[in-house]
Amino acid sequence: MISSGETTTVDPDPTNENVVETSASSSSSTQSTTMTTMTTVEAPENQEQKLDATATQVNGDAPKIEKDTDNDNNNDNANDGSSEVSIARITAGLQQTQADFDARLAALETAAQAEALRREFLGKKGPLNAYMSQMRLLSAEEKPLLGVVVNQVKTHIETAMSSKLQALKLADLERQMEHDRVDVTMPGLRRFARIGRRHPLSMTMEKALDVFVSLGYDTVTSVEDSPEMETDYYCFEALNCPKDHPARDMQDTFYLTPDRELLLRTHTSAVQIRQLEQRKPPLRIVAPGRVYRKDDIDATHSLCFHQVEILALERTGELTLGHLKGTVEYFLQQMFGPDIQVRFRGSYFPFTEPSMEVDVFFRGKWLEVLGCGMVDPAVLEKAGIDPEEYGGFAAGFGIERFAMVMHGITDLREFYKNDVRFLQQFPHFYDDGMISFLSGEARTDTKEEEEDIRGIEVPDPYVESMEELRALKKRAEQQQQQRQTANEGSSTTESSSKEDSGDSPAPPGQEASDMIDISKLDLRVGVIQKAWEHPEADKLFCELIDIGEEEPRQIASGLRAYYQADELVGKRVLVLANLKARKLMGFPSHGMVLCATSSEEGQQVQLVEAPAHAPIGERVTAPGYDGPPATENQVLKKKMLDEIFPHLKTNADGVACYKGVPLETSSAGPCLPTSLPNAQVS
Secondary structure, eight states: OOOTTEEEEEOOOGGGTTOEEEEEOOOSSOOOOEEOOOOOOOOHHHHHHHHHHHHTTOOOSSOOEEEEOOOOSOGGGGGGSEEEEOHHHHHHHHHHHHHHHHHHHHTOOSHHHHHHHHHHHHSTTSHHHHHHGGGGGSOTTTHHHHHHHHHHHHHHHHHHHHHHHHHHHHHHHHHHHHHTOOOTTSOOSOTTOOOOOOOHHHHHHHHHHHHHHHTTOEEOOOTTTSOSEEEHHHHTGGGTOOTTOGGGGGOOOOBOSTTSOEEEOSSTHHHHHHHHHHSOSSEEEEEEEEEEOOOOOSSSOOSEEEEEEEEEEEETTSSOHHHHHHHHHHHHHHHHOTTOEEEEEEEEETTEEEEEEEEEEETTEEEEEEEEEEEOHHHHHHTTOOTTTEEEEEEEEEHHHHHHHHHTOOOGGGGGSOOHHHHTTSOSSTTTTHHHHHHTOOOOOOOGGGOOOTTOOOOSSOOOSHHHHHHHHHHHHHHHHHHHHHHHHHHHHHHHOSSSOOOOOOOTTOOGGGOOSGGGSOEEEEEEEEEEEOSSOTTOEEEEEEOSSSSOEEEEESOTTTOOHHHHTTOEEEEEOSSOOEEETTEEEOSEEOEEEEOBTBOEEEEOBOOTTOOTTOEEBOTTOOSOOOOHHHHHHTTHHHHHGGGEEEOTTSOEEETTEEOEETTTEEOOOOSOTTOEEO
């Protein structure tokens, strides 16, 4: 211990490191402590050795500043003391940091953890930067020593981290490969398993072509007569669309050459021009094929889709607008059924005059399905045909549009996903009971001698013979017949007494849980919290509806033509909750709001409102039809909506009923009456 008034001198001779001279001095004016330290810089070859030797003697976790000051009563002479950073302690701390890093590195299991550890040690707030910040407190001779050690530790960390990352990424890849491993020794296709089905687009196109072939039209499908790579002349100019024609703005085209003379055709109308150049009237042709447009892929648009166009030419006066309307109406009746309603609206196409768009009233609403018109004389002149001598009509439509309308498909992309579950919803061929299929009726046209066993769903374990497969088919037909008998019995009970209706007995051999009735629907009391206009669809509202779940449901409804958005907020409604979520024009919709619909005095739609005092989320049922609701997959797979909704109607008082039994909650009774008696509920 050096007392006040003593001076300590360190011998600069490295051979006398342990010699310390101490002398006493006195001062008449003040008493102070003076410490003089002389640091000897060793030769470079000895610096690192001494540094390492010093580090092994010091244990420390972080750099610290050592301060040697005397607690003199006279604070005015504080500058007489001095402070010094211990390079040995910094070195020991760096080595400890390296050891900590190595220990934690060995315990890592994922590449993400390794990246987090790298940022922790090498980042701006890491320990290496903290040690480097002490360099400013060292003498000029000691700063290089600290730099050497820091660089060694940093290089070690970076090298070890790089190796570890590569090893972890390789391990992740091996785990993924093991997860995705396919045992090629397992059997392939199952014996007598479910076979594939015809694609709905193929069936729709074949049905359309057969209708026109039956009317005497010739199909044009060869590559020479119907190329998908087309010239600008056939696709635009010959169809009354010159380069400066404003109608070209309607076409977003894939051009294949810089001069824009070769392109992917945007419609099959080009086939008509090629045929007019090769054949002389009279003629009737139908031209199917793929077409291409620069559209963003979404629920209603695709880069590639299919069109069918027809052209009929006769001598002037032999084909009129009446013949065109008759042809279109006959075609739509063959596609949608004999009772389909059709309407024509005036429109504009550059290659027909006059032009019309055609709508059908299908599944409760008007839907646009095709365009048509009388061939423009300018088009005939381009093809070298005298418009004074010949005239006729043309029409065109999209196959995807027809298939979506016919089968209630809301997302165009479903056609191209190759999901066998999607294909299993449709008949095998377009003429395999298509009209019955669209109307929800059972097939009745299967001939006994041409037994079709392809539609049978084969359960596991596999069937062992064709006889067993036919037995399964026979049992399925018996179950269908039993369901029809049960429905007829329920209808008789309904007509005789709406007041007294109980459970419909299950047919022999069929469990009550297999019956499809209103109990399969999970109808809930909900309240509309928010409603706004769908940004992409002019007939849809987007709604947030509370049905007692943790989060409100997002549901799209076609109420925009009948309500204002602010009118919907606060409405207590019935929500069909066990429907699969799907996107409607880009909006994710999960559920359906029940409405009463009447067309007696024009189209009228009114919400079916829940009882005023029913709790939010309470289930709505019809007394006598008890049981747990079906799952979302069961509702879709078994087409339950097609069997249940025809029996959902309002009674004479406007109250929503199932087979005459009012819908109600257990706590608050029946739903509120609507102003639409005897209306369909959908």
